[in-house]
Amino acid sequence: MYNHILVALDLGKETDTVLNKAVALQQVSSCKLSMIHIIEPISYAYGGDIPMDLGEVQQQLEDRSTNKLEELKNSRQLTNTDCSVLVGRPESEIHHFAEENNVDLIVVGSHGRHGLQLLLGSTANGVLHGAKCDVLAVRVHQ
Structure with missing residues (x-):
């Protein structure tokens, strides 16, 4: 049984599949559920090459x-559930949140691409290899 489940959502078309699995586990365990979404800073994507303040755009995304x-x-109608939007590298933010909030299960989506290196996808793979708790990679289809 788990006491605190963290589900990391990309808010794309796979969200329902991943969230449904986490909610089912929450109901079985009668535990707390935290839903998070991580936004990478816009400056990561553009490397500071755009001569304008992107703070307002970043805030709109958040x-x-x-x-x-x-x-x-x-x-x-989820009870005992909180929601957080974090800014940073997804794997790092998921690990940090999990450790700071005593999470004992992380649920993430995995595209299950072919090949050993792509087995889980980059985010799911990064979460799995750095987590100090159980990780459930939910298979999602593209």
Whole structure:
């Protein structure tokens, strides 16, 4: 049985598949569920090459993601559940959140690409190899 499950969501088309698995586990364990979404800083993508302040755009992304997580939570009438949007590298932020919040299971989506190196996908693979708790990689289709 788990006490605290963390589900990391990309808020794409696979979100429902991954969230449904985490919610089912939460209900069996009667535990806390944390839903998170990680946004990589816009400056990572552009390397500071754009001569403008991207802070407002970044804030809009965070606000939209927060609203989407709350909609998911409310539409499923989830109790004992919190939502967080974090900014940074996905693997690092997931590990940090899990350690800081005593998470004992991390649920992530995995595309199951072919080949040993691509087995879990880069984010799921990074989460698995650095986690100090159990990790469930939910198979999702592209």
